Amino acid sequence: MKIIKDYVDQVFKTVPLTEETNQLRTDILANMEDKYNELIDAGASEHEAIGVVIAEFGNIEELLEEMGISRLSKERREQYPTMEEEGIDYFLQTKGTIGLRIGLGVLSILAGVGGLIALLGLQNFFQAAPLIGLVFLLAFLVVGIALFILEGMRAADLKAYHKPFVLLPDLREHLEEQQKAYKKSLAISIVLGVSLCILSLTPMLLGAMTNLIPVLVGVGLMLILIGTGVVCFTYSGNVYNAYTILLTNGKNPNSFEEEVKAEARRKRIDYIIEEIYWPIIVVIYFAASFLIGGSFWAWSWVIFVLGGALEGTIKSIFDTWDK
Amino acid sequence: MISSDVIRGYNDTFLLSLLREGDSYGYALSKEIRDRTDGNYTIKETTMYSAFNRLKKNGFIEAYPGDVTQGKKRTYYRITEEGCHYLSEKKREWALTRQVVDQIVGGEKDENH
Structure with missing residues (x-):
């Protein structure tokens, strides 16, 4: 069965992906699979069935010509991949894993440092504490790095x-919905992370203001709590960001070329603003202030406020110009 | 097995005739064609979808998404009013064509004389 899917994928590889061609591919593949199953049920061997099904596929050129579709240029095919459901799911999952593990890495390092500090605080109770703390730190550092x-x-x-x-x-619609649905989880995670960071002050305060625990133990515990909070941020932040990346870089197949071009233009404008516009403003600021001198310094900084306001104007002018 | 060249012009009519009997989808239609002709004619996938595309463009059929069967959302087709008119025109044309071909190339009837 996989051979049939591979065959259809191969044939459609150079066909531009649109709603229409995607449905076409789905329909044709479904037909071929039905045919294959029927042949197998009728007692054909796998090889025979695949042979018949592929022979009865026909000629894609005939179909493309009829539908008025021209093949993708080699450049676009090589430069710009098409992301389908599997690819999207893979990205979302991987980003989640990365976020979680980076968070755990931070936690690990903070736990190492926190552990060392806490053990230093316990030095009065047993002598080997600093040594154990050092080993503890190194082990967690290795894991984190x-x-x-x-x-x-x-x-x-x-x-x-x-x-x-x-x-x-x-x-895309599906992803937008998912991202919207994820916003709640993101908010909960952020609240949780912030709470942990605030809560982390408690052990330190307990150490500093009471005799319940040594101060250093309090500081150590604080670092560990902060590390746990960081995991909440990095995990949910990465997942949410993954949706944003997909939605920004994923282009509609019908207007793909224009969208890519428009984005390149936007990047060029950003470049001009960052590399030329702002440096000029800085130069004017210093030049004018030094030349005029005196009390002019007191209010020459206004140029940055004006520059900021003008930046928005320039960008919107470029944008309308684009359209 | 009949060569697809000979029958090329009739694919649209085949599909319209079958759709006249009720809405259907790709595989069911191609299977029907094969079964009714006792396996003498099999329509190729690309030929069938070219025909669907042509018929759709001319407004003779309409496509609509069917229910999801076995995880696949198939496209179903329905004949339109115009499609029905076109089909009856094609039927008349075929009756005439058959008569003309028979009259010249001759059916078995003539040889039996």
Whole structure:
């Protein structure tokens, strides 16, 4: 059965993906699979069935010509992949995992440092405490750094998602809904993370103001609590951000070329503003202030406020110009 | 097995005739064609979808998403009023064509004389 799917995928590889061609591919594949199943039920061998089904596929050129579809240019095919459901799910899952593990890496390092500090606080109770603390720190440091390196490498695999790609409109709608639904989880996670960070002050305060625990133990516990809070931020933040990345880089197949071009233009405008516009303003600020001198310094900073206001204007002028 | 070249012009009519009997989808239609012709003619996938596309463009059929069966959302087709008119026109044309071909190429009837 997989052979049939591979065959159809291969044939459709150079066909531009639109709602229409996607449905066409789904329909044809469903037909072929039905035919295959029927042949198998009738007692054909797998090879025979596949042979018949593929022979009865016909000629894609005939169909494309009839539908007035021209094949994708080689460039676009190589430069811009098409993300389908599997690819999207993979990205979302991987981003979640990365977020979680980066968070755990931070927690691990904070736990190592916190552990060392806490054990230093216990020095009066048993002598070997600093040594144990050091071993503790090193072990957790290794785990944390290993997590960072591994996840950093994994993130590099996701490069394809940071460039424009083709995303079908119904898949986009689905993603938008999912992101909206995720907003609640994000809010809960942030509240949880912030609460943990605020709560983390309690052990330190307990240590500083009471005799219940040594101050250093309080500080150690605080770091661990903060680390736990960070996990909440990095996990939910990464998942939410994953949706944003997909929705920004995923382009509608019908207007793919224009969208990519428009984005390139926007980037160019940002570049001009950042690399030329703001430096000029800085130069004017210093030049004018030094030349005029004296009390002019007191209010020459206004140029930055004006510059900021003007930046918005310039961008919107470029935008309307684009349209 | 009949060659697809000979029958090319009739694919649209085949599909319209079958849709006249009720809405249907790709595989069911191609299976019906094969079964009714005792396996003498099998319509190829791309030929069928070319025909669907042509018929749709001319407003003879309409496509609509069917229920999800076995996880697949199939496209169903329905014949339109115009499609019915076109079909009856095609039927008359076929009756005439058959008569003409018979009269010249000759059916078995003539040889039996």
